[in-house]
Every structure is written in C-alpha cells, then in structure tokens.
Amino acid sequence: MSFSTFGNDLYSGKRSVPVVPQRRRFYLVSLVVLAIAVGGLLFKGLNLGLEFRGGSEFRVAATSAPADYEAKAREAVRSSGEGNSANITKLGTGTIRIQTERLSDEASAKVKAALVQTFGVQDKDVSATFIGPSWGTTVSQKALQALVIFLLLVALVMALYFRTWKMAAAALVALGHDMVITVGVYALTGFEVSPATMIGFLTVLGYSIYDTVVVFDKVRENTAEAFANGRSTYAQAANLAVNQTMVRSINTTVVGALPILAVLIVGIVWLGPGVLLDLSLVLFIGLVVGAYSSIFIATPILVSLRRRDPAVVDLEKRAKRSQAARAKVAARTGGTGSDSSDESSPTAPSEPAAGVDGEATAYRPSGAEGVDGASTVTGRAVHKWVQAGQTGQTGPRNQPKRTPKSRR
CATH class of the missing domain: 1.20.1640.10 (Multidrug efflux transporter AcrB transmembrane domain)
Structure with missing residues (x-):
C-alpha cells in the first residue's frame, strides 16, 4: 500500500x-x-557561546589546518602562560578558532605570538578579538x-x-x-x-x-x-x-x-x-x-x-444513542450498508451507491418474490414492465436502445 x-x-x-x-x-x-x-x-x-559568557577569541587563517591542529593550539595557549582552558574548533577547511576566558591586552599579545610561532604563519594571519558578556x-x-x-x-x-x-x-x-x-x-x-x-x-x-x-x-x-x-x-x-x-x-x-x-x-x-x-x-x-x-x-x-x-457531555450521550440505533439497523440488515463503518469513524463521509442520481439500481431476480413483490434495495416498488430479465435496458433511463450487432 x-x-x-x-x-x-x-x-x-x-x-x-x-x-x-x-x-x-x-x-x-x-x-x-x-x-x-x-x-x-x-x-x-x-x-x-562566547557571545553570552564573554572572553577572548583568536583566529588563525592557515591555508590548511594540520591534522593535530587542536593539540598544537592548546599547547600554544599553554606555553604562553595565559588561559587555563581553551575551546578550539575548525571553521571551514583552514581557519582555526581558539576561544579562552577574558585576557588582558598583554596576555592576548603573548597568545597571538605563540600561535604565530606554532602554526608557522605571519602575524597578520592571526586575529585577536575581545567579546564582552554585556x-x-x-x-x-x-x-x-x-x-x-x-x-x-x-x-x-x-x-x-x-x-x-x-x-x-x-x-x-x-x-x-x-x-x-x-x-x-x-x-x-x-x-x-x-x-x-x-x-x-x-x-x-x-x-x-x-x-x-x-x-x-x-x-x-x-x-x-x-x-x-x-x-x-x-x-x-x-x-x-x-x-x-x-x-x-x-x-x-x-x-x-x-x-x-x-x-x-x-x-x-x-x-x-x-x-x-x-x-x-x-x-x-x-x-x-x-x-x-x-x-x-x-x-x-x-x-x-x-x-x-x-455541551461535550451532552454530545457524548447523543452520539452513543445514535451509534446504538445504527448498530441495531446494521444487525437487522446483516451488517450491510453505510452504517457498518460508523463505529470506527462515525464522521467519515459515506460513499453513495452506484446508479442513477446516486440511487442504488440493483434489482432482485424475477421470481424471487413474485411480480408484485419486486423492489429495489431502497424499498421502492419496481414496475412489472421494467423488472430484471424483462427488459434490455442496461444504461440510464429514457435512452434509446442500441441496435444489435447482427442488424448493424
């Protein structure tokens, strides 16, 4: 399905x-x-993030970050003697970002120099930024x-x-x-x-x-x-x-x-x-x-x-009575009809029966109840001249019959 x-x-x-x-x-x-x-x-x-807690951020714009960039960056921060902890991430394919707690201007200069030496880049390739928590x-x-x-x-x-x-x-x-x-x-x-x-x-x-x-x-x-x-x-x-x-x-x-x-x-x-x-x-x-x-x-x-x-409680009582009545009707008719699906989806739209104007057109076989007892499934009486087996009408009402193939 x-x-x-x-x-x-x-x-x-x-x-x-x-x-x-x-x-x-x-x-x-x-x-x-x-x-x-x-x-x-x-x-x-x-x-x-650093924008909420505040601190210093360094970015190393290397052409390609080495495989051990995190260890090198952490060692550079540690060797400068500034910053007890650092958050190191790689941005894109080459830029390395190092975030530390708030550092003074002198401490930031030391960390920047250590990063330049560790990664072998020029001084202009390392940027230092301070972001305040405010x-x-x-x-x-x-x-x-x-x-x-x-x-x-x-x-x-x-x-x-x-x-x-x-x-x-x-x-x-x-x-x-x-x-x-x-x-x-x-x-x-x-x-x-x-x-x-x-x-x-x-x-x-x-x-x-x-x-x-x-x-x-x-x-x-x-x-x-x-x-x-x-x-x-x-x-x-x-x-x-x-x-x-x-x-x-x-x-x-x-x-x-x-x-x-x-x-x-x-x-x-x-x-x-x-x-x-x-x-x-x-x-x-x-x-x-x-x-x-x-x-x-x-x-x-x-x-x-x-x-x-x-209102909801009253609706529940009405619905139970309605569903019980429809269940009785379904039981009397052998479970046929649109009411058979009401229990699973009471508000589901029912499909109309096939036929002219949405009306069921299935007829009982002739002789089943006699001429006078013939009726449709809707209970309407059927005229004796149009009972099943006595007419060749197979399409909609009031339409001309097609000429048999043998006479065409």
Whole structure:
C-alpha cells in the first residue's frame, strides 16, 4: 500500500490512528522525554557561546589546518602562560578558532605570538578579538522579551479565532513542550548556544504554532458537524481531524526538514561551527519536535480540557444513542450498508451507491418474490414492465436502445 493510499484512507475514515483514544500513552512518552530534558538542564547545563559568557577569541587563517591542529593550539595557549582552558574548533577547511576566558591586552599579545610561532604563519594571519558578556546579555534579554510577547499574542489570537480559551491553552502547552525538549537536546548534547540559535529557536516556535492551528481548524470543523448531527462524540470527531491532517503535517515536516538537514550536513562536514550550523541545527530539532506535538499532544490535551464541558457531555450521550440505533439497523440488515463503518469513524463521509442520481439500481431476480413483490434495495416498488430479465435496458433511463450487432 502506498503512502498516498494510506493518507486517503486516514482522511476518509477507512483507517484510523487512535491518537486521542490512546492519548495517555503519548502523554507518558512526552513526560519521560521532558524529564530527561529537564535533567540535562539541571545537571549539565547549556554550553553558552562566547557571545553570552564573554572572553577572548583568536583566529588563525592557515591555508590548511594540520591534522593535530587542536593539540598544537592548546599547547600554544599553554606555553604562553595565559588561559587555563581553551575551546578550539575548525571553521571551514583552514581557519582555526581558539576561544579562552577574558585576557588582558598583554596576555592576548603573548597568545597571538605563540600561535604565530606554532602554526608557522605571519602575524597578520592571526586575529585577536575581545567579546564582552554585556552584548550576549542584551541579546538574551531581547530574546526573552520577544518570546513573552509572542506567547501573549498567540494566546490572544487563538482565543479570539477559535472562540475558546481551551484551544489557546492546549496550543501553549504544546509550545512549552517544544521549548523544553529543544533546549534539553542542546543541554544533553553540548551543542553551543549562540545568537543564531536564539533566532532559530523563535523561528521554530512560529512553525510549531502554525502546524497546531491547521490541526485545530480541522478539529473545529469536525466537532461543529458532530454537534449538529450528533453522530459522533467530541473525542471521535477530534481524532478524525488529527488523522485527516496527519499526512499533511508529516509531508510539510519532511519537505521543510530535508533542505535543513542538507545545510546541517554541509556545516558539520565542511564549514564547521558557525552561524549556518547553529541556525540549521535548532531548526531541524524544532521541526521534528513541533510536528510531534501538533499531532500527538495538542489535540489530545484539548480533548482532555473539554471532556467535562456540559455541551461535550451532552454530545457524548447523543452520539452513543445514535451509534446504538445504527448498530441495531446494521444487525437487522446483516451488517450491510453505510452504517457498518460508523463505529470506527462515525464522521467519515459515506460513499453513495452506484446508479442513477446516486440511487442504488440493483434489482432482485424475477421470481424471487413474485411480480408484485419486486423492489429495489431502497424499498421502492419496481414496475412489472421494467423488472430484471424483462427488459434490455442496461444504461440510464429514457435512452434509446442500441441496435444489435447482427442488424448493424
């Protein structure tokens, strides 16, 4: 079975992924992952970049970095007598970056001279820069302000658009889920947090809320239909909405993640640490986590928040009565008809029977019930002149008969 067929079956209700009925399992999975992420933040912490903690940075623009560049750079810093620790990385194919704690001008000159001598380059090929922590502090404050404003606007807009604060609350819980897990991945893996990471982090939150809004819009459509006809419960209508948007969410995530993954691989293999790598890394992690939360977390939380609403409780009673009545009809008719699929997907659209104007045209064989008892499967009486076996009419009504081949 192809992926497109699977998606069509999910949309029509022929197949169903029990996201809402088994929501406690997804809650448990998320709680375990959240606990691991919080543990990483508490016991390991984030690897903040030089822009946030402050310090000195040296760059050696060599034509090609030697294989043991890290050991040589560390030995050069140690031999100068300045800097107890150094973070050494390779940028691209030749440039070597050395980051240390804050050094005085005299100490920076000693480290620079040691690097020139160790790598055999000219003095102009080694640059020394001091970065103060105040710049990183300003970036952090602005990012937190942007995050708070973003969350407030999201809550306000969603509450007005969907006309219920519970959808806004469910969306914010899903956003918090994405934030904690993404930050926890950085803490556990030791990836460096740079200003580009903060920008990518805010971008990911925008994608996550967009995907959640698409799912919630379908939930609102299905639940409104359920309240109108009383054929399904709120949970069943919401689960069908998740199934109908699942393939779309997966496709969007894959299409968005593939180019980001390509940039990430290029950054790791060829370019090394930098803005491109930091931005692509947080985007890739956030896209995957955001897709998971929009499918398996946001809607189940919404159902949990609304399950005690009087309107939802009344709908559940109506739906159970409707489904019980349809089950009795299906049992009397031998399980045939469109009602046979109502239990698995009560809101799934039924396919019309083949025939003229969507009406079933299968006739009972002549003689089965006599002339007077002939009828269609819809129960309508059939005229004796047009009973099966007594007419050559095989196409639509009121159409001329085709001339037999023997007389053409």
